[in-house]
Amino acid sequence: MVTGAGSGIGRDVTRGLVDAGYRVALAGRREEALRETLDGRDGLVVPTDVTDADAVRTLFARVREELGRVDLLFNNAGTFGRPAPIEDVAFEDWQTIVATNLTGAFVCAQEAFRAMKEQRPRGGRIVNNGSISAHVPRPNAVGYTATKHAVTGLTRQLALEGRAYDIACGQIDIGNAATELTAAIERGALQADGSTRPEPTMDPRSVTDAVLYMAGLPLDTNVLFLTVMATGMPYVGRG
Numbered sequence: 001m002v003t004g005a006g007s008g009i010g011r012d013v014t015r016g017l018v019d020a021g022y023r024v025a026l027a028g029r030r031e032e033a034l035r036e037t038l039d040g041r042d043g044l045v046v047p048t049d050v051t052d053a054d055a056v057r058t059l060f061a062r063v064r065e066e067l068g069r070v071d072l073l074f075n076n077a078g079t080f081g082r083p084a085p086i087e088d089v090a091f092e093d094w095q096t097i098v099a100t101n102l103t104g105a106f107v108c109a110q111e112a113f114r115a116m117k118e119q120r121p122r123g124g125r126i127v128n129n130g131s132i133s134a135h136v137p138r139p140n141a142v143g144y145t146a147t148k149h150a151v152t153g154l155t156r157q158l159a160l161e162g163r164a165y166d167i168a169c170g171q172i173d174i175g176n177a178a179t180e181l182t183a184a185i186e187r188g189a190l191q192a193d194g195s196t197r198p199e200p201t202m203d204p205r206s207v208t209d210a211v212l213y214m215a216g217l218p219l220d221t222n223v224l225f226l227t228v229m230a231t232g233m234p235y236v237g238r239g
Helices: 010-021 030-040 053-067 091-118 142-165 180-187 205-216
Strands: 027-030 044-047 071-077 124-131 167-175 225-229
Touching: 010 030, 010 071, 010 205, 027 030, 027 053, 030 044, 044 053, 044 124, 053 091, 071 091, 071 205, 091 124, 091 142, 091 167, 124 142, 124 205, 142 167, 205 225
Parallel strands: 027 044, 071 124, 124 167, 167 225
Antiparallel strands: none
């Protein structure tokens, strides 16, 4: 299962999984975008807003009914929000970012846990999309930074509690994959010193390859954290 499968990293990873032989359920808010992701491939399209806990429960019930099992969850749905200094961030925007990036990831992981514990053979794998912002912030991104740091805590907790049930949980932290969501970074991104500079990007296929590697491991092996980023991006030494 891939959340946020209608665009960006989610779209590329979905296509990579299907092409590698996985039966994939695609979750996202826009049905048309999910079908565009498949681009003629086979997959189960389930329009879902991850901020709606009832919708997430319905999603997992349908996946279990139609596909039989949940072996992999790529917990990818997220939003950056409107960039703004912390004093100018609207409370409604903060709530939306938290609901999508953190609460949505939690609810999806919770339902995946329930499925993976009950199915036979039991177990499975959860891969959370953390982002470079799970380590270091960008200017004017308090909601995104805070929630991605929190996803790291969620990953650790899932990895701990999953041990007893053959559930592995890891996190992939992605830096500047070239998608429509990072086009502005290529044109120029605000830096910690107040300057604006273009940043290098990388082919999103590199992210897909990393997720496929994590997904293909036996359940007695886990990559807890993996960072994949454009080599020249200002991450090491940021600020």
